[in-house]
Amino acid sequence: MAFKKSAVPFSGTPEQEEKLKAVIAEHKDDPGALMPILQKAQDIYGYLPIEVQTMIADAMEIPLEKVYGVVTFYAQFSINPKGQYKISVCLGTACYVKGSGDIFNKLQEKLGIGSGEITPDGKFSLDACRCIGACGLAPVLTVNEDVYGRLTVDDVDKILEKYN
């Protein structure tokens, strides 16, 4: 099986670890403590890499798989950080019927990463999102705060070039 470790090396700081420890200490004995701990851990680190999940599992004395199972169950958690350029492709109904699926596939192919992943250089991350309220421009994608609309598959190369 392919080991799904984040492509970007972990760069957590001692300060972040202290914060995480405080959060775990605060919630450890609550019933259902894992969810709030994971949410706060993601606030601290921005994502939940294996290093952070291992710290949580060890401190809570539960198997790492239990943590990973919850993290992958909920869409709100990410095991990868966001890139310098965060690409979101709208796969909402209007964009999808206008062909955003193909655009999304093209981006996966060009960047060599899947949904929720990040390029090894940390430059681009790719996510699918639901409606961003710009259906008139469908299909739509955003790169950080920039919005690109009325796209075709051929536009993908030009957009990526702008950020290279």
Added chain:
Amino acid sequence: MVNIKINGVDYSVPEGSTILEAARTAGIKIPTLCYLKDINAIGACRICVVEVKGARSLVASCVYPVNEGMEVFTNTPKVIESRKTTLELILSNHKKECLSCVRSGSCELQELCNEYGVEENRFEGENPAVELDDSAMHMTRDNSKCILCRRCVAACGVTQGIGVIGANERGFATQIASPFDMGLADTACVSCGQCIVACPTGALTEKDDTQKVLDAIADPDKFVVVQAAPAVRASLGEAFDLPVGTNVEGKMIAAMRRLGFDKVFDTNFSADLTIMEEAHEFLDRVQNGGTLPMITSCSPGWIRYCENYFPEFIPNLSTCKSPQQMFGAVVKTYYAQKLGKNPEDIVSVSVMPCTAKKYEINRDDQSAAGIPDLDITITTRELSRLIKKTGIMFNDLPDEECDSPLGTGTGAAVIFGATGGVMEAALRTAVWKLTGEKADSPIEFKDVRGVEGIKEATYNVGGKEVKVAVASGLANAKALLKKVKAGEADYHFIEIMACPGGCVNGGGQIILPASVKNFTDIRAERAKVLYDIDSANKMRCSHENPDVKAVYDEFFGEPNSHKAHEVLHTSYKAQKLYR
């Protein structure tokens, strides 16, 4: 008791029982897939649905408690249709290679599909390619045959308290796997195989080494010897439709001889040898201030667990190799010398109730003759497969006896296969030794018998109080070790077996369906076989074994001698949980 009606007939059933249990007492088998008694009652698979009068929809009988006046219908057209559709949906993304699947004939899904006359390809949906996890030495996971019942997850997480597998992702993407999809070999898996015996389908299987055995037997230049562990004779018959709890010792030996092994020996021999070493090691630790409590080292699943999770107890572990490895070591040193053979020309095979043995033969410090002590280890299941493949009609075989000189075992040896057995066997010899080697030394130590997860007892041995404890199943082992660590218990001697009930319920034994396991304690039934063999044996104590005496006279000198240490003992080291 509460009064209920099942299919129009009145029954009085115990309060608090589920509909599934109540129906069973009424002689009705409601089918199940995900339910495993005590560890997995999640009502997820929907195969056990029944109609309850007044209920809005069908209910899952495995988790639905009975109440006074309840009317249950287990076989209405609605129920049958629902179960059938569920099966057809499960099949929609199931890898249907039933003709060659190793679980064909023992697959719970296959049996149900057959009973319900399902349409095999009624639903055809997406069948995403699933990667095989064959990273571990002892097993393979093929999720294309997984039905997501989570029985393996419960076996690993609840029974064993390990939890290296679980459900990742969600919805259609859900897969049972390890964290971050790492291979099982990179996790803290201890190779116990309890997940395999929990699996209703062919998703989890041991690595099959039967061809290696056939190749070795067919090689005229190799001298192939085989040993079978005590617990194998208590389960093997189940593969040939014999009732649970049938002793097939004689037929097992006959079958191995007909398979063409040059010599058929018995791990009972080296279990006795283990006791000689281990009892003396224990007495030495007690008398000379060694690390106590001493903990047994026969179970490789337990050894790996200790190295993973409780490395601080490594000094407590007996340095004795397991009986399998002692046997292998004796074959390639003492026995090779006796035969005048080069140990390289001997292929040493074992039949074990255990999948962790496949891991154990590859461990470090298990090569007394400079080459691995053991060459091939197969499970009880693989032996049954070999017997079937070679056309040996098992039930018609005569009872035969093992070859000499490594084929003799005492009653103390055969009970190794049940939880508490090693403890009892060690006590028989230790008490005899400490109380002046008298003929009327006590034989039976019944407090340490039985399927209970943790057992404790105190014995007066030669005027000294000896506190012992026995744990089986690693979740129980964890609880016991935590107690010792916290200073809440001061045992002298602890026996730990990785599998609940000991080797009789090992991960390599014949797989029985949940419909049997949920209603019969197979641990107790199989253990009874071993205790019966023990009480029928004229020799009940390891120190009485003439083959063991001979090996000390001719080779080792005495227990725990320098030579014995070189050949029969090993070492351990702390392991990282995830690599």
